[in-house]
Amino acid sequence: MSLLKVGSLSAEKGTKTQGFVTVMDTDTVIPVTLVNGCEEGKTVLITGGVHSCEYAGIQTAIELAKEIQPEDIKGRLIICHPLNKNGFEARRPSIVPEDGKNLNRVFPGNKNGTLADKIAYMQVNEFQNQADFYIDMHGGEAHEQLTPYVYYVGNSTEEAVEIARNAASVMDCKYMVRSGATTGAYNYCGLQGTPSILMERGCMGIWDREIVDLYKKDVHNILIHLGLMKGPMLQTQHKAKDLVDLIYLNSDVAGCWYPSVDAGDEVKEGQKLGEIRDYFSNLLAIYYAEYDGVVLYRASALWVDKDSNIFCYGKPE
CATH class of the missing domain: 3.40.630.10 (Zn peptidases)
Structure with a gap:
């Protein structure tokens, strides 16, 4: 070698x-x-x-x-x-x-x-x-x-x-x-x-x-x-399945972000994903799921900028 x-x-x-x-x-x-x-x-x-x-x-x-x-x-x-x-x-x-x-x-x-x-x-x-x-x-x-x-x-x-x-x-x-x-x-x-x-x-x-x-x-x-290491596979709890048609949701406005679901949650079409409010708690934007799917990740910060990524979810294949 x-x-x-x-x-x-x-x-x-x-x-x-x-x-x-x-x-x-x-x-x-x-x-x-x-x-x-x-x-x-x-x-x-x-x-x-x-x-x-x-x-x-x-x-x-x-x-x-x-x-x-x-x-x-x-x-x-x-x-x-x-x-x-x-x-x-x-x-x-x-x-x-x-x-x-x-x-x-x-x-x-x-x-x-x-x-x-x-x-x-x-x-x-x-x-x-x-x-x-x-x-x-x-x-x-x-x-x-x-x-x-x-x-x-x-x-x-x-x-x-x-x-x-x-x-x-x-x-x-x-x-x-x-x-x-x-x-x-x-x-x-x-x-x-x-x-x-x-x-x-x-x-x-x-x-x-x-x-x-x-x-x-x-x-x-x-x-x-890949054949680089020897021995049996270590035991796992999960078998990964494909998610498709991912939606990467960006914020329409800047403000305080209040998610309604967590990463890993299953969501239904029309279910509320979260909302953005101003410093006086006035509602600025609200977001709903476009289809049944699984949340891969979401923003966890209280503040989000306009056009920042706040949500990602996909459909199990």
């Missing part, structure tokens, strides 16, 4: 290397772990912290980077923990603080752009281009409540979509969604023909031992499924 190398870090076959990779022409660094297995196999990229305050995915990546050893895997792992280190340390949800850009909205990036553009460019050209499979770990930030679910790429080759869906199906959650988007780290990877998934677990800026352990179980099962 060839040398595994990212930036200034490298790992020979049967070795593990941890350190920081510098983003081109900047002082910004990314904590990275390279695990080059003792046997040949696929190369899997794992990222946490593309969104900087989605803590469950970040802590899971940190622990996986510490725990997985070369003798544990058949193949190679590249783990970024977290990708947006500056946003994580600044406690700035979703964005790179130096330029105010949402990192997951600038892929494939630009080597001549601002810091977010350069991080995305490096992610694509140093990390993604070596991967046979990509796992991007997310979770609800402080303003988001969600139920565990997983996206798999939909805009890719038929083979890549099938591989991604099969891997997504072993996550211990009730729902999975074929993504129709072309933006974001994992979707861009899919556009290049690499099977990719985005996992969602944990929400409202909270992580705890139970959430991280469930997240690690998800990743272990996916790595076993």
Whole structure:
């Protein structure tokens, strides 16, 4: 097996290397772990912290980077923990603080752009281009409540979509969604023909031992499924089923947000989803379900801006 190398870090076959990779022409660094297995196999990229305050995915990546050893895997792992280190340390949800850009909205990036553009460019050209499979770990930030679910790429080759869906199906959650988007780290990877998934677990800026352990179980099962790890699948409680025709509901006005249902709830057509009121409790807007479905996530912050995403729900297939 060839040398595994990212930036200034490298790992020979049967070795593990941890350190920081510098983003081109900047002082910004990314904590990275390279695990080059003792046997040949696929190369899997794992990222946490593309969104900087989605803590469950970040802590899971940190622990996986510490725990997985070369003798544990058949193949190679590249783990970024977290990708947006500056946003994580600044406690700035979703964005790179130096330029105010949402990192997951600038892929494939630009080597001549601002810091977010350069991080995305490096992610694509140093990390993604070596991967046979990509796992991007997310979770609800402080303003988001969600139920565990997983996206798999939909805009890719038929083979890549099938591989991604099969891997997504072993996550211990009730729902999975074929993504129709072309933006974001994992979707861009899919556009290049690499099977990719985005996992969602944990929400409202909270992580705890139970959430991280469930997240690690998800990743272990996916790595076993992909042939990187040996042994039987860890037991799961749920078998994911597809949700389709998702509605991503944005607010018509700014104001105080009062949801009527929670993430994971089933809703009926015409059921009230929530309302927005002003500072004097005057009603500004009210929202109803357009069909019977399941709530994947909703805004949990008391304040919402105009045109901000406040709800997502879909139909069980």
